[in-house]
Amino acid sequence: MAIQWFPGHMTSARKKAAETMAVTDVVIEVVDARLPEASTNPLVHELRRHRQRPCLKVLNKSDLADPEATKAWIAWYNQQPGVKAVAISSKVAGEVARLPSLCQSLAPHRNDNVKPLRMMIMGIPNVGKSTLMNALVKRKIAKVGDEPAVTKSQQTYQLSVRQSITDTPGLMWPKIEHDSDGYMLAASHAIGRNAIIDEEVALFLAGLLLQRYPARLAERYGLTVAEMDAVAVVEGVARRRALRTRGGEPDFEKASMVLLQDYRDGKLGRISLETPQTRAAMLATAVEQARGGTV
Ligand SMILES: Nc1nc2c(ncn2[C@@H]2O[C@H](COP(=O)(O)OP(=O)(O)OP(=O)(O)O)[C@@H](O)[C@H]2O)c(=O)[nH]1
């Protein structure tokens, strides 16, 4: 199944983002630290490159991500030209407070009231852009919520006479190239529920967890994971939580939601859905498949 989600308001949001980019000095691109590349919108790069704007890549929600993977991603992004990467949790004031000076270092010439530093927060839905905005301005000026497309229009705030910051609506792009990216985005709640099938997404997540974090599944749900496949994991969750259909069968739908919600809330521990290595392997397989190979 290929997941696509590009609701109507995003066409005008994209246009507005391009306009604001013209009067922006540094782009704060927020991604989800658990899936940094899958949650990177290629449109942001395109808009940024068109205007030659530097980027502070913020791997947000790092409190939920695997610290080893995050470290590898930071090194990976810091190799990209015009990019500086940092991992934070927008819920921790001390970590957020580091961002303005990092942005300043990317545009040192914009540092007074004649040429103030203009920062723009961009990224896909639900990665924590508005949470970050509120933490930067130290007031609750933007609405936040654990669902995609909470913010519908841009909002600019003057941090001081020398610095301004703009929050923008989450932006998707018209076609998600790799199915696994769509699943990771859906698992992390970046995509509207009408565009996804929770059970398929939960199966994807169960398969990934079996491969990379089997001990967490065993710990949380008391499962003997050694011989299990993804379907057995979801069934196991249903059994352990006594989730049954009217006919007495394991309730796959409810168990899928439990697994997804536990991952979203960090109840399975700190988990990263991709690393630079798994990403490279996925892309190599995709290239092989496109060539008609048998991988
Ligand atoms: N654990 C954790 N949760 C976070 C963090 N930052 C944001 N959140 C949560 O993520 C959810 C989405 O946050 P928002 O700030 O509304 O996300 P957004 O990017 O503005 O979303 P849209 O406006 O829909 O594009 C909320 O439930 C936040 O509490 C973080 O660093 N760590």
Ligand SMILES: [Mg+2]
């Ligand atoms: Mg928002």
